[in-house]
Amino acid sequence: MRKLKLAVLGASGAVGREMLRLLEEYQIPVEELRLLAGPNSAGTKIPFRGKMHTVRCADEESFAGLDYVLGASDAPVSRRFAPAIKQSGAVYIDNSSAFRLEHGVPLVVPEINGQDAFTHEGIIANPNCSTIITLMAVAAVHRLSPIRSMVVSTYQAVSGAGVQGLRELEDQLAAWVQGQEAKPSVFSAPIAMNLIPMIGGELDGGYTDEEMKMQNEGRRILHAPELTVSCTCVRVPVMRSHSISVNLWTEEAVSVDEARRAIAAFPGCRLADNGRPTPLEAGGQDLVLVGRIREDLTRPKGLSLWCCGDQIRKGAAANALQIMKLLEEV
């Protein structure tokens, strides 16, 4: 691979820092690296390949001469800087939700729809983290027979809400041990010793924007415009890695054995050794772990399964770097 000129936009956050770790781990050749964030982190230093790099406050002039901008900011920041990034000629691989449903912006999980990345017009969107992990687990079944519908429940780690989400659980656990009240600020209720059965903003009909990503983004990634998904997103007191329970129905019946074999052979997936993957086991690696594959008992042509994946790696940073490698390695 050629030596790349890169910027990480949101370098001080949970996803941005993981991108830096993975650039090292994947041994991606880097000629120039710009660490960009907001005013809070400007001037702080972050290590990369044995050297300290200073974080700069991003502005419209930050992107000239780059090959790629790896986006790890929220959607409003991403929308603000996207025109300047496009103007610079760099390819923008964005982790936020800003452009995921926009025409002309491919939404890519390399193992599933990698070819879509090559249709980009300057921006490529990384899908929602729970959506990536779920689709990685079910894509092999979808290739055996198209999935028509899914009922999905997510068990999402606090780090899905970024650095502040992690701190909130740590602080509340410390307060709980001392018998003090756990005051919520990032989440809508205490998260230590608890769970919160709703993530995201409520839409008409009671589902949230986070829950609808599973259907809206799933349709684009699987090239299945008729796919229907009923999703419930739950925040759980887990530091890292999301877990997901899935019931799915296919056009033609797929047996449990056929599904097991297909999932085991799918790149980026692993059948959990004991059949019961946990978020702790899934953390720190790019593989999505799948288990508890059973026949659905409510309707014919249905399967039920459980999967876990590190949402900061495969659900965000790793997926984005895999997209960049895909574009570079043709």
Ligand SMILES: NC(=O)c1ccc[n+]([C@@H]2O[C@H](COP(=O)([O-])OP(=O)(O)OC[C@H]3O[C@@H](n4cnc5c(N)ncnc54)[C@H](OP(=O)(O)O)[C@@H]3O)[C@@H](O)[C@H]2O)c1
């Ligand atoms: N966490 C996950 O598991 C996960 C998974 C998939 C996708 N995502 C998405 O990835 C994005 C980043 O998430 P995160 O969890 O890493 O959030 P985070 O920990 O809160 O980090 C946000 C980053 O954005 C930076 N930022 C804030 N204002 C900025 C500005 N005006 N200009 C430039 N940068 C600015 C922050 O810098 P300061 O330090 O200066 O504030 C920080 O580096 C979000 O869109 C999120 O939805 C997250």
